[in-house]
Every structure is written in structure tokens, then in C-alpha cells.
Amino acid sequence: MTILVIEDEPKTGDYLQRGLAESGFAVRLARNGRDGLAIVREEEIELVVLDVMLPRMDGWQVLEALRADPDTEQLPVLFLTARDEVEDRVRGLELGADDYLVKPFAFVELVARIRTLLRRGPVREEELIRIADLEIDVLRRRVRRGAATIPLTAQEFALLHLLARRQGQVLSRALIASQVWDMNFDSDTNVIDAAVRRLRRKIDDPFNPKLIHTRRGMGYVCEAPA
Amino acid sequence: MKSSLTLRVTLAFMLIVALSVAGVGMFLYRAFVAEIERRDDLQLLGKLRQVQIVLGRPGAAELLAAQPDFFRDTMSGQEGSLVRITAAGGAVLADINPAGERTPAPPGQGAIASWRARGGIPGRIVGGGARLGNTPVTVVVARVYGERTAMFARYRARILAACVVGGLAAAVLAALMLRRGLRPLRAVAAHAAMVKPGTLAQRLDIAGAPSELHPLIDAFNAMQQRLQDGYARLSRFSADLAHEFRTPVTNMIGQSQVALGQGRSREEYEALLASNIEELERLARMIESMLFLARAGQDEVLLARQPIEARDELERVADFFEGMAEERGLRLQCSGAAHLAADPGLVRRALANLVSNAVRHADPGGSIALHAESRAGAVALSVTNPGAPIPREHLDHLFDRFYRVDSARSDAEGSTGLGLSIVSAIMNLHGGKAMVESHGAQTRFTLVFPTG
Numbered sequence: 276m277t278i279l280v281i282e283d284e285p286k287t288g289d290y291l292q293r294g295l296a297e298s299g300f301a302v303r304l305a306r307n308g309r310d311g312l313a314i315v316r317e318e319e320i321e322l323v324v325l326d327v328m329l330p331r332m333d334g335w336q337v338l339e340a341l342r343a344d345p346d347t348e349q350l351p352v353l354f355l356t357a358r359d360e361v362e363d364r365v366r367g368l369e370l371g372a373d374d375y376l377v378k379p380f381a382f383v384e385l386v387a388r389i390r391t392l393l394r395r396g397p398v399r400e401e402e403l404i405r406i407a408d409l410e411i412d413v414l415r416r417r418v419r420r421g422a423a424t425i426p427l428t429a430q431e432f433a434l435l436h437l438l439a440r441r442q443g444q445v446l447s448r449a450l451i452a453s454q455v456w457d458m459n460f461d462s463d464t465n466v467i468d469a470a471v472r473r474l475r476r477k478i479d480d481p482f483n484p485k486l487i488h489t490r491r492g493m494g495y496v497c498e499a500p501a
Numbered sequence: 502m503k504s505s506l507t508l509r510v511t512l513a514f515m516l517i518v519a520l521s522v523a524g525v526g527m528f529l530y531r532a533f534v535a536e537i538e539r540r541d542d543l544q545l546l547g548k549l550r551q552v553q554i555v556l557g558r559p560g561a562a563e564l565l566a567a568q569p570d571f572f573r574d575t576m577s578g579q580e581g582s583l584v585r586i587t588a589a590g591g592a593v594l595a596d597i598n599p600a601g602e603r604t605p606a607p608p609g610q611g612a613i614a615s616w617r618a619r620g621g622i623p624g625r626i627v628g629g630g631a632r633l634g635n636t637p638v639t640v641v642v643a644r645v646y647g648e649r650t651a652m653f654a655r656y657r658a659r660i661l662a663a664c665v666v667g668g669l670a671a672a673v674l675a676a677l678m679l680r681r682g683l684r685p686l687r688a689v690a691a692h693a694a695m696v697k698p699g700t701l702a703q704r705l706d707i708a709g710a711p712s713e714l715h716p717l718i719d720a721f722n723a724m725q726q727r728l729q730d731g732y733a734r735l736s737r738f739s740a741d742l743a744h745e746f747r748t749p750v751t752n753m754i755g756q757s758q759v760a761l762g763q764g765r766s767r768e769e770y771e772a773l774l775a776s777n778i779e780e781l782e783r784l785a786r787m788i789e790s791m792l793f794l795a796r797a798g799q800d801e802v803l804l805a806r807q808p809i810e811a812r813d814e815l816e817r818v819a820d821f822f823e824g825m826a827e828e829r830g831l832r833l834q835c836s837g838a839a840h841l842a843a844d845p846g847l848v849r850r851a852l853a854n855l856v857s858n859a860v861r862h863a864d865p866g867g868s869i870a871l872h873a874e875s876r877a878g879a880v881a882l883s884v885t886n887p888g889a890p891i892p893r894e895h896l897d898h899l900f901d902r903f904y905r906v907d908s909a910r911s912d913a914e915g916s917t918g919l920g921l922s923i924v925s926a927i928m929n930l931h932g933g934k935a936m937v938e939s940h941g942a943q944t945r946f947t948l949v950f951p952t953g
Binding site: 361379381430452456457458459460461465466468469470471472473491492493 | 778782822
């Protein structure tokens with residue numbers, strides 16, 4: 276899984292490269308559009324993270340070049356923009372970008388989007404999710420830990436299902452709010468924290484090991500201890 | 502130049518004066534002409550009468566036969582006069598026609614008629630019977646009015662000249678007067694040209710201006726007042742913004758420098774980074790909110806209106822805040838129902854901001870009511886929380902950016918101070934408004950969406 280990051284801003288490029296590498300991706304970094312296109316032609320790249328504001332050849336031109344070449348026509352492209360103008364987003368998507376993020380964005384959000392793009396195609400929903408002794412029966416909406424059946428409200432179930440489905444991935448509060456409640460704006464962070472605390476009281480507090488973990492400054496992750 | 506007021510008014514004045522002069526001139530001319538014609542006709546009839554009397558005198562027949570020249574000399578006298586006397590048989594007894602005019606056809610007895618002499622010169626003709634001795638004769642008297650016609654023509658030319666001169670004089674006067682009269686307008690223009698951010702406080706003096714310009718000056722001054730207010734608000738907003746940014750930035754710089762001052766444990770570094778992220782996320786939220794407000798203010802936010810069941814949105818937002826409310830011993834209760842066409846994402850955002858506020862300020866143990874109802878021509882969504890009422894002096898400012906009732910508590914809870922401004926902006930985008938009332942022991946925010 277090699278991701279190409281095309282980003283001219285030195286700090287941004289560096290942390291993206293490092294962060295994505297530590298998230299388990301192979302990463303190539305290009306500091307301008309021309310180098311980026313050269314890397315795409317020479318190497319096996321599976322996804323491009325593209326900054327729109329690039330010197331000389333800007334992101335739109337890179338995107339056009341990628342879409343014009345039959346070899347890279349289908350290559351997933353996620354673009355980053357600092358100008359959250361509707362026209363910008365529309366333009367990017369019209370030119371064939373697959374997704375976009377507006378700066379400033381949470382790094383975990385970027386990772387989540389990249390994973391989604393790489394998963395591409397219909398995602399097979401698991402009917403039964405197991406994490407340690409936690410068992411989620413998605414169809415019957417039933418949750419058990421060990422021998423105990425845990426009754427959950429609809430929202431608690433939706434939250435647990437999201438965390439479990441993406442087990443091992445850190446989910447940002449914004450992503451949780453958007454996926455569980457369809458609240459697509461940065462809202463009060465306390466809300467998500469309270470919802471997670473409620474879920475933990477039922478899922479984790481009476482049991483061991485703990486499965487839902489707080490990643491301070493990033494969000495929440497559901498995983499069995501290694 | 503086409504749209505020049507001076508030019509248009511000047512032309513209008515010119516036209517009015519020219520037409521007036523022409524009208525008066527024509528009236529006087531017609532009266533004058535009628536009078537002259539009447540007198541001339543009387544004179545002509547007098548002449549006929551004179552001829553009849555002369556012919557009726559004893560010895561007239563002999564005199565006419567013996568001394569036609571004498572008779573002619575007696576009868577003529579005026580230039581352009583014609584007299585013809587014919588016997589019953591048609592024989593011409595006398596014909597006084599010095600200019601050799603075409604013989605006019607005699608009109609009926611005693612009737613007076615128009616007639617055209619050679620060269621189309623107009624004349625008048627009258628005929629009548631007379632007795633010459635014992636024989637009846639016919640007398641025709643005519644006159645050619647060449648001089649009179651020429652005089653009328655001169656008179657008309659003078660009227661035309663008066664029209665032209667009057668019109669031109671009116672134009673010059675109008676232009677001069679307008680120049681003077683429009684001086685206050687130029688003063689307004691000069692003042693407007695001077696307006697810049699630093700001079701917004703200056704107002705146009707209404708006392709010295711003519712009353713017709715008062716509405717303009719009032720409107721202009723009101724516009725300047727609005728500009729001044731808006732400008733002041735923007736300046737205050739920038740200042741507030743800088744201030745709001747200062748706190749998290751200070752925290753981050755300070756705690757990072759303290760942390761780097763000496764070796765720390767890994768946990769301490771992690772805590773520092775996490776704390777920095779929290780501050781940065783707050784900054785990011787503020788930036789996002791400000792961009793939203795800026796765009797909403799410019800009407801650049803596209804509304805994706807859809808039919809919405811208000812109750813569903815209330816339930817969704819209540820559900821979202823349930824955990825947080827529960828921790829504070831609060832309950833969220835939804836009631837009512839209504840349909841509306843609005844942007845669901847924005848409605849959700851406005852409601853979430855209100856409920857977030859309510860949860861933060863409600864008395865613990867109470868119940869927050871989310872209510873939807875259809876009113877005449879509107880749908881109202883309200884969020885009511887029990888709690889100490891907000892003092893009246895704050896109510897008007899609650900929707901202002903960064904306005905906080907309790908200025909000391911500059912939010913440890915992560916609020917940006919922009920939540921209610923965003924609510925207000927969202928309502929403006931929908932053509933509705935956000936209202937607040939606070940009395941007794943409860944505070945209610947109401948979102949009113951106009952329908953239809």
C-alpha cells in the first residue's frame with residue numbers, strides 16, 4: 276500500500292509522511308506537482324494525497340494530468356485545501372478527485388478517509404464482530420460480553436458498532452458525531468465524551484479487559500489489549 | 502449628457518416657455534385678425550351702402566352715363582377697391598377696377614364672401630341691389646387685402662420670434678437657476694466623496710439644505726450611521742478575535758516552553774502535546790465558525806432546503822446531547838410537531854448550539870424542553886431550560902459574536918463564543934430569526950422559520 280503525498284509546505288509534508296508511515300502505509304513524498312507525477316509514472320502508487328496550492332503546477336493541473344492518463348485514471352485522489360470555498364470543492368470533485376479535506380484537519384480524520392478510499396467497492400458488513408470477549412450481533416442488535424447480555428440503547432449500539440467495525444483505528448470526535456448522529460460540524464467535544472462514557476459504563480466498567488480507549492488529543496479507539 | 506438633470510429641465514423649461522408664448526401669441530393674433538376682418542367687412546358693407554345711396558339720388562343715372570370718370574373718382578378712394586354695377590340684363594354700367602383684377606362672381610344679395618384676387622391674394626366681396634333712377638341694378642363691391650395679409654404675416658413672424666427668444670431666455674435662466682439650485686446636491690456629492698473609514702462619524706448638515714433634499718440627506722446620514730455601526734462591529738470583531746486567539750496561543754507557547762525548560766517524562770510530554778491539540782482544536786473550531794459567519798454574512802452559504810419533520814430533528818439533537826445532559830442530571834424532552842422546508846444540516850447545527858448552551862446553563866436536575874409548533878405563517882422551534890434568568894441588558898447582545906454574559910468565565914468548556922452568532926446567521930439565511938426570552942426561572946430560545 277504505497278501512498279504518494281504531494282505537498283510543498285515542509286512541515287505538513289514531513290508530518291504527513293511520518294504519520295502515514297506510522298499508521299502502516301508506505302509513503303512517498305513529493306514537494307511539487309512535477310515530481311509527484313514522475314513518481315506516479317515510475318512506481319506503484321495506490322493513492323495520492325494532493326495539496327491544491329502547489330508552486331508552478333498546482334493541484335488541479337496535477338489532478339487533470341492524472342485523469343488524462345489511462346494508467347492513472349482510476350487512481351484514488353484525496354485533495355487537501357485551505358480554501359473552504361464551495362467552488363473549490365466542486366471543482367476538485369468535478370475534476371475527478373475522490374475525496375477532500377479542508378485544512379486544518381485532524382490527522383486521524385485523514386487516516387480514516389484514506390482507509391475508506393483504499394477499501395473501495397462495496398464493504399462487506401460483518402454480521403458478527405468479536406473483540407476479546409465482546410460479541411456484537413449486528414443483525415439482531417445484540418451485545419454480549421462473556422456470558423452477560425448487555426442491553427444498549429439504539430445510539431449506544433450505533434456508537435459501539437462504529438468503534439468495533441473500525442477496531443484498531445483511532446476515530447476522531449468529529450467522525451463519530453458525523454457517523455452516529457449525522458452532525459456534520461465541529462460541535463461541543465464534551466458531547467461525544469459523555470456518550471462514550473455512557474457506553475463504557477455498560478461495556479467496559481464491569482468487565483476486564485477494557486476495550487474502548489481514549490487517545491488523548493485524537494479520539495477513541497476500540498481494541499483488545501495486545 | 503443624456504441623463505443630465507440640468508439639460509432635461511432646461512429643455513423642458515424652454516419648451517414650456519416657447520409653447521406658452523406661442524399660445525398667447527396665437528390667441529392675441531386670432532383676436533386681432535378677427536377684429537380687423539370685422540372692421541374691414543363693416544367698411545365694405547358701408548361702401549356698398551354708399552354706392553346704393555349715390556345711385557338712388559336723382560340724376561345719378563345721367564351722371565353715370567355722362568361722367569363715368571367723375572363717378573369712378575367718387576366711388577373709388579381706397580386702394581384695391583372694386584365696384585361693379587350691372588343692369589338687370591347683364592350689361593355692365595360701371596366697372597371700377599384700377600388694378601384690372603379678375604371680375605369677381607357676385608355673391609347672393611347682401612351676403613359677404615371671401616374671394617381670391619390675382620396671385621391668390623385674399624379679398625372680400627359683397628353684392629346688393631340698388632335703383633338707378635327707376636331701373637334696378639346690381640352692385641358688387643369687393644376689396645383686395647394685399648397690405649393686410651402682409652401685415653398679418655409680419656405679425657406671425659414676430660410671434661414666432663418671440664417664441665424662440667422666450668424659449669432661449671428661459672433656457673438660459675433655467676440653466677443658471679438649476680446651477681444655483683443644485684448646489685446643495687453638489688455639496689452632498691462632495692461630502693460622499695470624502696467619506697472614508699476615519700470620517701464615518703461626520704454627518705451632512707440638514708439645517709442648511711432645501712426641504713426637497715431632506716429625504717436624501719436623511720437617507721445618506723442613515724446609511725453612514727449603518728456603515729459606521731458595521732465598521733465598528735467589524736473592528737470590534739477583529740479585536741475580539743485577536744483577543745480570543747491570544748489565550749490559546751499564550752497557553753501553547755507557555756506550557757511548551759515550560760515543558761522544554763528541563764527534562765520531562767514521556768507522560769508529561771504526551772500530556773503537553775494532547776493539551777496543545779485541545780487548544781489547537783479550539784482554534785480550528787473558531788476559524789471554521791468565523792469562516793461560516795463570514796460566508797453567511799455575504800450570503801455565500803448555499804441552502805440545501807428540504808422538507809423536514811421538525812420533531813425528527815429535535816429528537817436527533819436531543820439524542821446527541823443525552824449523554825452530556827445525563828451527566829448533569831438533566832433530561833431532554835421533545836414535544837410538538839411541524840413540517841418545514843429548511844437546510845437540515847444547518848437546522849441541526851442551530852439546534853445543537855442552542856441545546857449545548859441550555860445543557861451548560863440549566864439548573865441541574867431540571868428538564869430541557871425542545872418544542873416544535875406551527876404558527877401563522879411560520880414554524881417555531883424552541884429550546885427552554887430552567888435556570889437563573891439572563892439579565893435584561895444582556896438579552897439584546899446574546900447573538901453578538903463573542904458576547905458572554907459572564908465575561909470572567911471565558912469558557913473553559915470549549916465554547917468558542919460564536920455559537921449563538923451562528924444560530925442567528927443560520928436563521929438569517931433562512932429568512933427567519935432567532936429570539937430569546939428569559940424571565941422567571943427559565944430561558945427560552947426560539948427559532949422562527951417563515952413558511953410559504
